[in-house]
Amino acid sequence: MAPDALPVSQMPAVPPRILLGPGPSNANPRVLQAMSSSMIGYLDPDFMLIMNEVSELLRRVYQTDESLTFALSGTGSSGMEAGLSSLLEPGDTVVMCIYGFFCERMVDMATRVGANVVPLRAEWGKPFPEDLLEEELGKHAKVKLVTAIHAETSTGVRQPLEGISALAKAHDALFMVDAVTSLGGNEVAVDDWDIDYCYSATQKCLGCPPGLSPVAVSPRAHDTVKSRDSKPVSWYLDLALNANYWGFDRVYHHTAPVSMILALREGLRIVLEEGLESRFERHRRNADALRAGLDALGMEAVVPREHALDQITPLWIPEGVDDDTVRGMLLREHNIEMGKGLGALAGRVWRVGLMGESSRAEYVLGLLSALEDILPRVGYEVPQGAGVGAASKSLSTA
Amino acid sequence: MAPDALPVSQMPAVPPRILLGPGPSNANPRVLQAMSSSMIGYLDPDFMLIMNEVSELLRRVYQTDESLTFALSGTGSSGMEAGLSSLLEPGDTVVMCIYGFFCERMVDMATRVGANVVPLRAEWGKPFPEDLLEEELGKHAKVKLVTAIHAETSTGVRQPLEGISALAKAHDALFMVDAVTSLGGNEVAVDDWDIDYCYSATQKCLGCPPGLSPVAVSPRAHDTVKSRDSKPVSWYLDLALNANYWGFDRVYHHTAPVSMILALREGLRIVLEEGLESRFERHRRNADALRAGLDALGMEAVVPREHALDQITPLWIPEGVDDDTVRGMLLREHNIEMGKGLGALAGRVWRVGLMGESSRAEYVLGLLSALEDILPRVGYEVPQGAGVGAASKSLSTA
Numbered sequence: 001m002a003p004d005a006l007p008v009s010q011m012p013a014v015p016p017r018i019l020l021g022p023g024p025s026n027a028n029p030r031v032l033q034a035m036s037s038s039m040i041g042y043l044d045p046d047f048m049l050i051m052n053e054v055s056e057l058l059r060r061v062y063q064t065d066e067s068l069t070f071a072l073s074g075t076g077s078s079g080m081e082a083g084l085s086s087l088l089e090p091g092d093t094v095v096m097c098i099y100g101f102f103c104e105r106m107v108d109m110a111t112r113v114g115a116n117v118v119p120l121r122a123e124w125g126k127p128f129p130e131d132l133l134e135e136e137l138g139k140h141a142k143v144k145l146v147t148a149i150h151a152e153t154s155t156g157v158r159q160p161l162e163g164i165s166a167l168a169k170a171h172d173a174l175f176m177v178d179a180v181t182s183l184g185g186n187e188v189a190v191d192d193w194d195i196d197y198c199y200s201a202t203q204k205c206l207g208c209p210p211g212l213s214p215v216a217v218s219p220r221a222h223d224t225v226k227s228r229d230s231k232p233v234s235w236y237l238d239l240a241l242n243a244n245y246w247g248f249d250r251v252y253h254h255t256a257p258v259s260m261i262l263a264l265r266e267g268l269r270i271v272l273e274e275g276l277e278s279r280f281e282r283h284r285r286n287a288d289a290l291r292a293g294l295d296a297l298g299m300e301a302v303v304p305r306e307h308a309l310d311q312i313t314p315l316w317i318p319e320g321v322d323d324d325t326v327r328g329m330l331l332r333e334h335n336i337e338m339g340k341g342l343g344a345l346a347g348r349v350w351r352v353g354l355m356g357e358s359s360r361a362e363y364v365l366g367l368l369s370a371l372e373d374i375l376p377r378v379g380y381e382v383p384q385g386a387g388v389g390a391a392s393k394s395l396s397t398a
Numbered sequence: 399m400a401p402d403a404l405p406v407s408q409m410p411a412v413p414p415r416i417l418l419g420p421g422p423s424n425a426n427p428r429v430l431q432a433m434s435s436s437m438i439g440y441l442d443p444d445f446m447l448i449m450n451e452v453s454e455l456l457r458r459v460y461q462t463d464e465s466l467t468f469a470l471s472g473t474g475s476s477g478m479e480a481g482l483s484s485l486l487e488p489g490d491t492v493v494m495c496i497y498g499f500f501c502e503r504m505v506d507m508a509t510r511v512g513a514n515v516v517p518l519r520a521e522w523g524k525p526f527p528e529d530l531l532e533e534e535l536g537k538h539a540k541v542k543l544v545t546a547i548h549a550e551t552s553t554g555v556r557q558p559l560e561g562i563s564a565l566a567k568a569h570d571a572l573f574m575v576d577a578v579t580s581l582g583g584n585e586v587a588v589d590d591w592d593i594d595y596c597y598s599a600t601q602k603c604l605g606c607p608p609g610l611s612p613v614a615v616s617p618r619a620h621d622t623v624k625s626r627d628s629k630p631v632s633w634y635l636d637l638a639l640n641a642n643y644w645g646f647d648r649v650y651h652h653t654a655p656v657s658m659i660l661a662l663r664e665g666l667r668i669v670l671e672e673g674l675e676s677r678f679e680r681h682r683r684n685a686d687a688l689r690a691g692l693d694a695l696g697m698e699a700v701v702p703r704e705h706a707l708d709q710i711t712p713l714w715i716p717e718g719v720d721d722d723t724v725r726g727m728l729l730r731e732h733n734i735e736m737g738k739g740l741g742a743l744a745g746r747v748w749r750v751g752l753m754g755e756s757s758r759a760e761y762v763l764g765l766l767s768a769l770e771d772i773l774p775r776v777g778y779e780v781p782q783g784a785g786v787g788a789a790s791k792s793l794s795t796a
Binding site for chain 1: 411412413414415417419421422423424425430431433434435436437438439440442443444448471472473474475476479483503506507509510511512599601607608609629630631632633634635650651652653654655656657658660729735740
């Protein structure tokens with residue numbers, strides 16, 4: 001191969017998608033502008049001020065005065081791995097509440113770092129039963145960590161966390177929470193809920209591109225990481241080393257992804273300009289409208305409304321309708337991305353994400369009208385206009 | 399704290415820095431434009447085409463037909479950790495050629511994953527002596543991996559790799575190379591030099607923001623990762639799982655940082671439009687000019703020219719001159735960032751990076767004229783105009 005002989009690419013520009021899958025969601029234009037800022041050094045004193053601002057904005061979004069808040073230089077899964085590999089030492093017992101695809105990912109990661117992993121598997125699509133945890137915790141002399149996922153995007157369940165937290169604390173365990181899909185779209189109250197390690201991602205309800213994992217580390221979790229007997233298996237995701245760079249010491253760790261941090265700053269400003277409560281209400285209102293529309297088309301959500309997330313709504317694929325065909329038509333004819341099922345729900349559900357910038361009334365109506373157009377052509381008759389009408393009514397009475 | 403009570407930030411925009419440190423370097427404007435593209439799904443068929451193009455462009459830049467090429471979702475250090483944690487199993491012997499700060503980081507990482515680490519420490523600031531490796535390899539029945547850094551940014555030494563590679567292969571070991579600072583600025587010939595795992599970063603000679611680690615994985619390295627007895631300790635940086643997503647299977651692993659991948663595509667196109675040889679020549683020419691200017695000012699580079707990198711030039715801080723004061727004046731008065739020393743060279747050297755977009759004649763002259771302005775004011779007399787004159791002459795005769 002002649003390495004210099006490059007044909008200039010004829011690749012088209014990025015198509016203008018409406019992203020209603022599990023993420024990335026659409027990004028705010030102000031955030032995209034921040035992404036194109038010129039470079040600045042990761043130890044530049046002006047960049048240190050920007051990092052301070054990001055930490056402060058994150059404290060507000062995470063609703064914490066107590067915790068260290070910063071961003072890891074990887075996607076949401078890196079936040080998951082950072083927590084498990086930094087909080088757990090080989091042989092430590094971790095009790096994991098398991099009720100979906102991403103819960104199982106936690107089991108895989110914790111096993112890799114050599115922990116004594118106790119997975120408590122409960123039914124997918126329902127909130128985790130706390131008595132299962134209570135019973136299990138009673139069997140162990142020492143549990144280091146209890147884990148849960150606030151918003152399981154594979155099932156669409158909104159998991160209440162206060163009961164699980166209280167049980168963990170009653171047994172002197174740390175409590176780790178995945179808020180990848182909830183932060184910025186749902187209340188996440190790190191101090192009130194006594195969460196020791198909480199991680200999220202930029203591309204869901206924060207309106208940013210994917211690439212960072214914002215985290216909140218309680219004083220107790222920070223002490224735990226600093227007083228380990230062994231170093232964490234991961235250097236890159238070592239929470240103590242990352243905290244040193246983001247904290248007052250500013251000790252060089254790795255070259256920070258400065259563009260993404262500038263984008264996150266802008267995304268967090270937008271979240272707080274809208275206001276947390278207003279933002280949560282917007283997510284609720286649009287999810288209600290989506291559900292009203294789906295009901296009117298005879299399509300069923302996997303999770304009953306009272307336990308369901310506003311951010312992502314898995315729905316059963318109608319009998320006889322082909323998963324890929326419909327998602328392909330949506331993408332090619334309407335430029336709308338809808339998510340597919342994962343794990344035990346692969347091929348059986350679609351997942352509609354209404355997160356951050358993608359949680360908009362016009363997208364709800366656009367998706368419903370597209371489904372009204374497509375479904376009859378693949379053999380599933382729907383009452384024309386009924387979905388859009390029901391959603392509009394829901395929006396106007398919200 | 400009232401989480402919604404955000405004062406609108408008065409933070410200034412990002413200052414227009416000339417980045418002549420160890421990275422990030424300045425980014426190409428076309429790359430910055432790509433950074434602000436609208437979002438697209440990480441499993442979108444149009445995004446799959448873009449990923450294919452990135453892999454193909456990387457094959458050309460890495461000069462390989464044989465290797466899998468893709469980008470990890472983290473900075474250069476994540477590429478280091480991915481290689482060590484995926485290629486090494488607990489107890490495996492790795493022989494590490496050590497001659498600078500980043501070599502020592504490799505030792506830390508390999509120790510964390512439980513390998514039997516054999517560090518061969520040689521003098522900083524000189525090329526690694528191959529006989530040290532030959533002697534050590536003769537002592538071991540089985541060495542899994544040999545590691546080296548092509549361009550140690552802490553010392554500025556350009557390390558020849560063919561001899562080390564031949565020794566590794568003679569002992570049936572895999573050969574892993576850090577090309578973080580060399581790729582795109584120096585020849586990196588993965589096939590010709592028989593490198594099994596090579597990683598780099600986007601923010602040095604590729605003209606992109608930091609955030610991704612482009613890698614090349616040889617068939618033998620890929621087989622090694624796929625046939626491990628134990629899973630790698632890191633799930634996020636598991637090379638086999640990342641290769642599955644980037645390869646033909648397109649198995650979901652984590653949400654890819656799509657903006658960074660679009661930026662990398664543009665950066666790689668620009669590298670190949672300029673042409674690898676022309677690009678290397680530009681780096682050589684500007685480094686020569688810098689050296690000519692520093693010589694004329696009586697300032698001494700750490701590494702003799704014949705062993706020196708073109709990308710980064712560490713120089714001894716003149717006797718009696720304060721490190722922080724000068725770098726602060728450069729930044730505040732001239733908007734120029736220059737790097738500080740690391741590890742054993744902290745406080746003793748400055749490091750001038752001329753990498754990718756930052757390798758420009760006007761920046762060389764700008765830095766020299768700024769030093770001619772600043773140094774006399776901190777007690778170090780220099781012949782006014784001599785540095786700029788010598789650099790100009792070097793450039794005009796290049």
